[in-house]
Ligand code: HMG
């Protein structure tokens with residue numbers, strides 16, 4: 587039987603958070619419905635962050651209760667603090683993701699706190715989540731470079747990832763927030779983190795600014811990772827990471843994974859249609875190469 591790679595779809599959150607024009611809640615729900623129909627089983631649905639900081643996610647509490655409760659899928663949401671956690675759980679959320687970074691400067695810009703302060707903020711979130719039976723994922727951003735600090739030492743990535751894991755995050759997603767990494771650096775970073783955390787508890791999250799995301803994923807698959815984040819149509823970017831472009835397009839990832847003989851449970855044709863639908867809604871061409879090839 588083919589080996590499975592878990593794809594975590596982040597377009598409803600990472601893909602849309604940077605859009606200037608507000609995407610209607612009904613359209614976000616339709617996107618999630620289509621993503622689910624393509625076979626994706628983990629779909630990051632929204633973020634319970636401050637609406638002043640990220641206006642595009644201001645409808646989180648309206649959107650989440652309209653998602654199916656018992657379709658066997660996971661719909662994690664971002665929470666930056668206990669306030670976000672409480673808002674999320676009140677809406678029926680069963681999985682959250684906390685997020686910090688390996689670079690002090692980016693963390694301050696993104697969540698108005700230093701790395702240590704952010705980790706301390708997460709302690710009560712993890713404590714409550716444990717008591718509530720809510721799963722917690724942890725993100726480490728700027729793992730291969732920071733828009734403000736520049737180079738980021740691998741030892742800082744390892745330290746922050748290990749703290750999140752020790753705190754109780756079941757999985758740590760390693761984010762190249764501004765897409766500056768190349769394959770050798772990505773592999774070395776992953777292997778260093780895997781020295782402290784089991785590979786099975788690691789995921790990779792590449793933005794595609796320099797067109798390196800798929801090469802980076804390949805290097806990390808070779809090193810043993812089996813969970814990859816991606817965003818349909820190559821949407822995405824962080825409003826507080828200057829120069830960040832979209833994520834790796836899920837269609838391109840799935841095409842590559844199937845070509846490598848991995849099973850994903852995802853139907854590429856349905857996914858490509860979903861990407862075309864989203865691009866039409868956003869009024870621009872898809873950034874997915876697989877989409878362009880299949881529509882040529
Ligand atoms: P702050 O201003 O320091 O917060 O922001 P505060 O605690 O001082 O509160 C200020 C106001 O915000 C108060 O309201 C709070 O109630 C409210 P006021 O009294 O002024 O009316 N507030 C909230 N409202 C709703 N939900 C909440 C919440 N918390 C406070 N959870 C804060 C600190 C963390 C809140 C803010 O900086 C924030 O929301 N940041 C989020 C930034 C963000 O979402 N960035 C994008 C996601 S990260 C990413 O994209 C990277 C990733 O994809 C991986 C990768 O690519 O590397 C994950």
Ligand code: MG
Nearest residue numbers: 600761763791
């Ligand atoms: Mg991201």
